[in-house]
Amino acid sequence: MIKIGLIGAGFMGSMHAACYEALAGRGDFKVTAVADDDPDKAAKLAAKFGAAVYPSAEALIQEGDVNTIDICLPTFMHFETASAAMRKGCNVFVEKPACLNEREAEQLLALQRETKTQVMVGQCIRFWPEYMELKRLASDNVYGRLLMGVFKRVSPRPGWAWNGWLHDPEKSGSAALDLHVHDVDFVRSLLGGDPDRLTAETVARQGANGHIFSLYRYGDAVISLEGGWDYPETFPFEMAYRVSFEKATVVFSSAATPALRIYENDGNIIEPKLDELSISAGDGGGNISSLGGYYNELHYFLECLSAGREIANSTLQDGCDSLRLTLREIASASRP
């Protein structure tokens, strides 16, 4: 049985717990332990599963009845926690970004090779239905060659973070590593790797990169990306893309209705209905659309572990490569 230790019971830990509840009956797994600095938060999530409560990541990894660790801790704790979990022989799901810098990425990858553990990074946009559909259209060559694209991820300044960790660039990597990395990772997966060329600019406030703009060139294709969270708290979150192929332009915005439209060059407008949005949750049915890619990625993770199949999507290598590309953007932006 896959015995999961969920570490971090904040915003993302609660989201993962909701996914595990929705996934009940879809595999031989159980959340057996939950850890958080705040015992009340840990106890609240643990009660959903009858899981044991631990006061810290270290205690859970060393003492818990677990073989799989799900890390939903602030980003600056990913490296130590993922390392400890791998050393204990556990398989690992770690939230994005995988870690904060090149040195940590190198060491995590080396440790994974040494321990032969399975490690997946929560680059959930690869599993978000509308982005999966875009990837399918490109991979199946439905509308010909991809010519250009615009990707956007903007949000109000996040107010929920434990001890304000998101606003300390040393701890979160700022909007570039926390928010924009989602689009960087998706574009890498869509276009098959790093761009041939890139430029980027950041808008810094109070010592942190609140906003980043970048431009990639892949052969003939041009991709522009915008990511930032320096907006007022009333500003609505939006993730969006607009991608043109030879025979159609595909447009998605989480803020629009319908969210996804395809404008074919011959005049048709298509509003695809995506099956993934109506997967029923567990044995009891119900709609999991609010869990989106979080549900799909954890489903994939558990399926791979259950089948003894190697994780092939959103691997630790993918997560580290996307981190590196984002760091290249930041470096490019800081040049005079």
Ligand SMILES: NC(=O)c1ccc[n+]([C@@H]2O[C@H](COP(=O)([O-])OP(=O)(O)OC[C@H]3O[C@@H](n4cnc5c(N)ncnc54)[C@H](O)[C@@H]3O)[C@@H](O)[C@H]2O)c1
């Ligand atoms: N995939 C996504 O779309 C997405 C969205 C939000 C956050 N994230 C990522 O998830 C991770 C967590 O972010 P969050 O928003 O949930 O943060 P959060 O601040 O809401 O939660 C962090 C939790 O960690 C706990 N904690 C702190 N130190 C601890 C320790 N030593 N041991 C155990 N618990 C400890 C805190 O009490 C808090 O409950 C980050 O890496 C973030 O980038 C991903």
